[in-house]
Amino acid sequence: MSDNGIDNVIESGLEQREGNAIRDAFWLDDDIAYLNHGSYGAVPRRVSTAADAWRMRMERQPVLFFQETLPGALRDAAAALAPFLGIAADDMVFVENATSGANAVLRSLRLGPGDTIVGTDHGYGAVRNAARHVAAAAGAALVEAKLPFPGTTPDAVVRAIDAAIDGRTRLVVVDHVTSPTALVLPVAEIAALCRRRGVPLLVDGAHAPGMLDLDIAAVGADWYVGNPHKWLFAARGCAVLWASPDARGDLHPTVVSHGYGGGYLAEFDWTGTRDCSPYLAVDAALDFYRSLGPARLRARNIALAAEGARIVASAWGTEVLTPPGMAGSMALVTLPFDVDATREAARAVRTRIWHEHRVEVPVMAFGGRCHVRVSAQIYNEPADYRRLARIFAR
Ligand SMILES: Cc1ncc(COP(=O)(O)O)c(C=O)c1O
CATH class of the missing domain: 3.90.1150.10 (Aspartate Aminotransferase, domain 1)
Known part of the structure; x- marks a missing residue:
């Protein structure tokens, strides 16, 4: 220091x-x-205590809580968190975890036979499975760029992904911080590559909030998922899905509910009755993080x-x-x-x-x-x- x-x-x-x-x-x-x-x-x-307090508040009058308190409280929590991540509150929604956010993007794709999703061989197993699943259902395929390892360099990562993209590629998905190998990938350079090649990019930034000095909007991806419940100290079950304004038209949560057709925030903010206390207590996590x-x-x-x-x-x-x-x-x-x-x-x-x-x-x-x-x-x-x-x- x-x-x-x-x-x-x-x-x-x-x-x-x-x-x-x-x-x-x-x-x-x-x-x-x-x-x-x-x-x-x-x-x-202190973060679990704050989440417990929200849970107790929910129990005191559940109807009042879900119908009157929760919608505004959820958006207040987004407003507290968004500046920390370099984004606007209306451009982010809460999801239970990074896997769920990545699934929402993958399962919203409209793939056809012969299309590909490009990932890497350092990708997170659950997200690789989700990509395989949506690809298989459409007769498409997941193609994994092999990143040189060990001895990885940022340039070599970009080159390997570039080589895996072709005219059939409908999405690139990369991790910001890789799970099996702990590498911080050059996501801004990968985003620039994807723009040049005309392919949308999903960044799985499960580890990035709190670990890195993160400015999600500046990365230049189409979608970004991150887990405040890892390095930002949020209560478990607190993740974020950011979508650029141009990448929301066909984006739906994995659970389609009352908000269907009402737009990005309406669709994701209500996906059925659930415990939102990890989201609502995010300000306590941010306070703790700031205190350090x-x-x-x-x-x-x-x-x-x-x-x-x-x-x-x-x-x-x-x-x-x-x-x-x-x-x-x-x-x-x-x-x-x-x-x-x-x-x-x-x-x-x-x-x-x-x-x-x-x-x-x-x-x-x-x-x-x-x-x-x-x-x-x-x-x-x-x-x-x-x-x-x-x-x-x-
Ligand atoms: C790169 C990456 N993506 C996704 C996840 C999954 O996170 P979650 O279990 O919160 O969905 C992890 C978990 O460690 C991860 O490292």
Whole structure:
């Protein structure tokens, strides 16, 4: 962190605790090393309390809540969140999770036989499945660009996607931060490519809100989905689907309900009776995030993920596979022993690490090897990575 950054923190009286010292702001068990913020986030106590308060309010008079309070409260929550993401509130809707937002876009496509959806081999499994499903139903296909890995560079990513697009391509879908490999992809450059090639782009930014300095509108995509319930500390079940004004005509939620035909906001804001408290409590998540100093927090987490990965890789005699120029607050380190590069084998290693050592870290099978993907969030400190490093130290 720059000296200037520290001055700003002191002057504005921001929360300065971190590592073990801030663990009491979360519900996490005391004795564990939690190195997987990436999968499901970890909700601060004050954010769950705010969501609980909304739930209680709903129960005091459900009809009043759903018919009179909720519509305005939902839009107020969008208005609080949107500027944080570089977008206008009327251009975003809440969805339960990134998978659901990506499904809405994919299932709204009008594909024909022979058409293609272009993705990458680093895409998130659930979204790949959704793309395969809509493609199969139309006689179309998912084509996956193979990104060079390891040794990935932003230019090579753009070139690989360019090579996969042809006259049959109806959509490109890429992750902003890849799940199996923790790479931050050059989404603005990919968007520029897609515009040149005349193909719409869906960015799956599940990890980006809170991890990166995010300006969704500036990316230049057609649709963008993100999960405030990961790195922005929102209560679980809080995701965002942004659609550019030109990309809404045919866009519908996966659940079509009363709002059908009423336009983007009407269709997505009501998809049936549901618990919207994770959306409504988003201001509590934003307050918590702000209290940590957003720029300082992001820089700290990115630096700690890199440092943590170095600690682990040097103890194991293996490599950090996340190149510094494409890294966020997660990093991939190869395991120091041979194990089948299958999902089942990877799961078995994760289970062993957790049950024998109380260290939670995801194990990813990718590129013929298994790797751990370490995360860094405000409650982590170097000791957490040393604890993981010791398990297989050489
Ligand atoms: C790139 C990517 N997309 C989508 C998801 C799914 O998020 P959710 O379970 O909130 O739908 C994840 C989860 O880690 C992810 O990494």
